[in-house]
Amino acid sequence: MEGGRINSPSIDAVRRQEDDNVEMSLFRPPIVRLGAGGALNRALFTKKVNLAAAAIQNPKVISHYRQDLQASRKLLKVERISPIVPHPDKELGAQGRKCILLDPAVKTEEPKTWGTVLQEGSQKEELTVIPYELTLEYDYWTARDTMESVLPPELHDEIPSGFNVAGHVAHLNLRDNYLPYKKIVAEIIRDKNPSIRTVINKVDNVGAESEFRTFQYEVLAGEDDLDVSCIENNCTFNFNYAKVYWNSKLESEHTRIINFFKPGEAVCDVMAGIGPFALPAGKRKVFVWANDKNPESYKCLKDNIEKNKVQDFVRPFCEDGLDFIRKAADDALKASLKGEKVVIKKPGPKLKPKKTEKPAEAGFVPGPLKPLVTETYPVPPTISHFVMNLPASAIEFVGSFKGIYQWQENLFAPNTKTLLPLVHVHCFALKADDERPRIDICERLTNYLGFTMKPGNKNYNLNGEGEVTIHNVRDVAPAKSMYCATFRLPAAIAFATRD
Template structure:
């Protein structure tokens, strides 16, 4: 792949510009093209010149073009554009043996070719590198969160003078983006619902979006609920741990990125979020994705929800709550066989997993598990084959991911539940699995700590 910047550098006028002049990224470069004697040889030489890296390659750069002479082009003559950084027409010593032999045999003929470069050929990173001053080249804003048609930036102070041009380039290079916003405050412990203030940098102030993830559709106002497209892998990873027919308690469910896809797989989910707007969107997602038999939405405080969830599930099980799955097999009208019966999936009496995706403060909710199953020891091993629930608690930790970072998290968990866990496997009593979710900031990581609820905590007297 030939970087556009090796072919052509934008003029000095582009550097430190506050408005976007797309014409500065256009040029006509002298190059050479290889005219093929017989069009049946085109595919062969295209492969060979690509292997020798003499064929022009690059984003939106066409290596196979019509003959530059319009009259010959109308006759169907085509040629292969050669990379001007590799092939010098006046310097045969720069040619590969493949090119030399093809020219000697007459299969190929070199002709001059004007290679036209314009703004469309540049990646958004290369455009921004051409614009940013030399002292701002290290951490150019290149990534962004997205939700539907909205791109969400978090621009650092030193790049704020260029925020509008950054936004415009992102819109130009990402056709599905129609609105670009910049976060103007923090998300996390500073904001109870993980929403944020923002400014619109480009496009209309329209944050009503539709997102598809995990085979499900979510519709929401991005300004009123929390959504992070960078967590899609984590959503899928955890949902894959659930088994059909289990109950999962999603304590900070948001609009349902864990709950709704899991329910699609036949998992019962008690899904809670304190934000009334998230709760409304969760209810809408449950209906839209047709999983109302498997998801029960709640709009409670997370502390309260943890303390009540086990009792609510047990009551539902004893009531005989169930999901009734209609058969998907169509029976012919002429068939005399009786139609297949619906399948009934009963709600089990215990919760198998708790998900706590509020990394800024989720650990501070763990003390609520004390006494969760007090008086119900008979529901679990050794009285039955059922194990105590696995807790998936997300949290932040300082970089790097080393023993010190892990120990800090272990200390915080011990402070809440009174048990010190050892790094290891979530399936081993007294151990916890530490999964690094993603890089959040230069000095911050996001973890998911997974451990089975200790018996001393689950069966302790309730406060």
């Protein structure tokens, strides 16, 4: 407020804003309301936009005029449209003559709208301001542009834009109010994403109908081909998307957990799936006991271990996770006591040849410039990390840690430098910014673990027994989030008597 008046935009500023809105509306898609169940007609999205253009006589000055027109705000500035175009006259266009598209406010027949750059260029006969009909077709519009054009206004707030991608498959989870338009939505997604060939929609609740987190689906666009190949963390994963669990939105979480692991450590991946934690860890020279109860996941896991050449470090299993937690700890200790190890021979640093004043004698054979270097990784006697990525029920498995290292206190501090393992448990809880989700998760851990757990600091400095660091992984529903609870296994649980 100034001088008893509320500051407001000047009349000229308001008019400029209104003019900008009108001009930019030229580049919005045509309204194509197809109706529920209608077919996508791409030809209906063609739109003609009448503009002015500066036809440049000498190609050598195009760059100069482009810069000057941009500085004077007379250049067309619209996303995904190049302002440099061939001359609309076919003969001149064939000769390589170019035009510069101008802002919609510039009118061919109104020199007062041209500005100084165009007026002076016209006077020097270096350019001519001509009409130009710009054609925008279906391929120009973004997926959101196209869906807003097709869908009724009441559906514009939550247009399907985020979806899982597995190789060439896009996996939608459409809400009920979008189902009448599902075929159109799928066609648009396939059109606007060149790597997508098949679009499917989930028709049940993941985890409710299948303990292996697979789902029933319907094909909305493309072929019913769910044999896919994905690359994540420098590993290749081949699988059938209908038979195993895969979520492309978890890549950052996979990477976050993998960054905890150090070469030469042992990790137990209790619900490994097809190996998004295990395979990249194996490439980092981490020993992994990787388990999944789904026979199809186990089959893919074995195949992908071979494909990614991590068989020396990653061991696949197909067992119940409740039993596997203790089995992995026992197996790692047995392997260590047997002296199992991985020996890797690789070329060392390139040696510089010695300088000599005399040429080499006849028959002289120089030694190798890259001597072999040997790296040895013995299997450690203890597991450093347990990963439990089954958010619907993983917390219920933590009771299996009781007595996991019964009578093995000598393997850990203070007798050695080895700390008890970190446990990473994924789970679902209330979506909230306060402490309620953390308190709830700790209460559930306490119940199943049989040891009092409490929220700890956020820096993973988990020296105090029972401290839990809880990381918010992602939102999965309006009132539900996925979390990862990380804690160091309490000594009272690890060294307890097994049930």
